Amino acid sequence: MRTLLITGPGGSGRTTVAAATAVAAARAGARTLLLATDRTDTLTPVLGTGAVPGLTTRFLDAAAGFRDDLAALQERAASVLDLLGASRLDPEEITPLPGAGELALLRALRDAAPAEEHDVLVVDLPPFARALELLALPEELRRCLRRLLPPERQAARALRPVLGRLAGVPLPAEWLYETAARWDVELGAAEAVLADPGTSVRLVAEPGPAGADAVRTATLGLALRGLRTDLLIASRVLPEHGADAWLATPVAQQRKVLEEWRETHRVHAVPHLGRDPRGLDDLAELGLPGADAAPGRVRWPVTDRLAEDGVLVWHIPLPGARREDLDLIRRGDELAVTAGPFRRTVPLPSALRRCTVDGASLREGELRIRFRPDPALWPRGR
Structure with missing residues (x-):
C-alpha cells in the first residue's frame, strides 16, 4: 500500500494539498482513503459537495476512541473497581486527555494501512512540529517500555513468588507484563507502517524566507527519524509575469527559494489561485500529482x-x-x-x-x- 503523510508549517495549505493529492490519486484509478486529523473540520469546505469515485474520506474522532478505550478498561477491571468501591465514569463525562489524539491517529494508521480495500492512504497530518513528535512516538514508547519491562528478563511465572521472597521486593505482576506486551505489539504495528518502503512524507511550504527555514528544519528532523521525503510542494506560488510592481520583491524571493529547493528536493510548484481553493475544480487546477512511485527505504549503511x-x-x-x-x-x-x-x-x-x-x-x-x-x-x- 502507498501511504502519503502530508505536513508542513501551520497555514501552509496542508489540508488543501492532502485533499488535492487524494482526489488526483482516486481519479488515476487508485482506491484512495483520505484520513483527516484536524480537530475542526477544515476538509469538507475544501472538497466541496462533489463526489469522486474511488475516494473515501475518514475523520478521526479522538474523543470517541478515548471513551471507547476507557469504557473497555473499566469492563476489564470491573472486579477490582467493585472491590475498591470505586464509582465508574459515565461515557458522557469523559473528555480526552492530552496525547489522546496522537494515539488515536497512530491506531488509525495501523488499522488503515494494511487494509486490502485501499491502494493509497493520504494522511493530513498536523503542523510539522506536532507531526514529527507523533511520528517519533511509536519508536520512543517502545524503547521506554523495553527499558522499564524488558521481556527477556521476565522470570517464569512459577518462580516469581519464590524470587520475590528471596529478593525481598515484589516482582511486577503478570498483568503488567501482558499490558506492556500488548502495547508493544500495537506500537510495533504503527512503527511498521512508518518504516514501510511505500510510506513517505510530502512537505508543504510557501517559498519564502519563513518557508525556507521551516523546510530546512523539517528535512533534518525527518532524516534523523529515517523518514523519506518524496516531494516538496511549494504552495501559493505567485506568477512570474504580469504581476503588479509591488509584488516584485516577493516574486524575487520565491524565485530564489525555489532555486535552492530544487538543488536538494524534488519540487512541485502549486500556483496561487488568488483565492482559497474550494471544490473539485479548484483542486484539479492545482495540478498536484497523486501517488507516484515510492522513493524506497532510507538506508544508514x-x-x-x-x-x-x-x-x-x-x-x-x-x-x-x-x-x-x-x-x-x-x-x-x-x-x-x-x-x-x-x-x-x-x-x-x-x-x-x-x-x-x-x-x-x-x-x-x-x-x-x-x-x-x-x-x-x-x-x-x-
Whole structure:
C-alpha cells in the first residue's frame, strides 16, 4: 500500500494539498482513503459537495476512541473497581486527555494501512512540529517500555513468588507484563507502517524566507527519524509575469527559494489561485500529482574500511545539519544522536557493538561515525 503523510508549517495549505493529492490519486484509478486529523473540520469546505469515485474520506474522532478505550478498561477491571468501591465514569463525562489524539491517529494508521480495500492512504497530518513528535512516538514508547519491562528478563511465572521472597521486593505482576506486551505489539504495528518502503512524507511550504527555514528544519528532523521525503510542494506560488510592481520583491524571493529547493528536493510548484481553493475544480487546477512511485527505504549503511584505515564507518544522512549542532553519546549498545533541536536514540548495528567510537565527521549532508574494533570483543583473524 502507498501511504502519503502530508505536513508542513501551520497555514501552509496542508489540508488543501492532502485533499488535492487524494482526489488526483482516486481519479488515476487508485482506491484512495483520505484520513483527516484536524480537530475542526477544515476538509469538507475544501472538497466541496462533489463526489469522486474511488475516494473515501475518514475523520478521526479522538474523543470517541478515548471513551471507547476507557469504557473497555473499566469492563476489564470491573472486579477490582467493585472491590475498591470505586464509582465508574459515565461515557458522557469523559473528555480526552492530552496525547489522546496522537494515539488515536497512530491506531488509525495501523488499522488503515494494511487494509486490502485501499491502494493509497493520504494522511493530513498536523503542523510539522506536532507531526514529527507523533511520528517519533511509536519508536520512543517502545524503547521506554523495553527499558522499564524488558521481556527477556521476565522470570517464569512459577518462580516469581519464590524470587520475590528471596529478593525481598515484589516482582511486577503478570498483568503488567501482558499490558506492556500488548502495547508493544500495537506500537510495533504503527512503527511498521512508518518504516514501510511505500510510506513517505510530502512537505508543504510557501517559498519564502519563513518557508525556507521551516523546510530546512523539517528535512533534518525527518532524516534523523529515517523518514523519506518524496516531494516538496511549494504552495501559493505567485506568477512570474504580469504581476503588479509591488509584488516584485516577493516574486524575487520565491524565485530564489525555489532555486535552492530544487538543488536538494524534488519540487512541485502549486500556483496561487488568488483565492482559497474550494471544490473539485479548484483542486484539479492545482495540478498536484497523486501517488507516484515510492522513493524506497532510507538506508544508514556501514562500510568496511578495516583493511585501509582499521575502522568501520556508519553513514547517517542528515541534510541541512551543522557541525556545531551535532552531538553523539554512546550508551551501551545504543547511540544518542542530537541534530539541531532533534534527538534520537538508536540501537547500534551488531558489528558496531563490538567497537569503540573513534570519531565522526559531517560531509555533504552525511554524518560519518568511525568505529574501531575492540580487541577484547572482536573475533581474532578478522
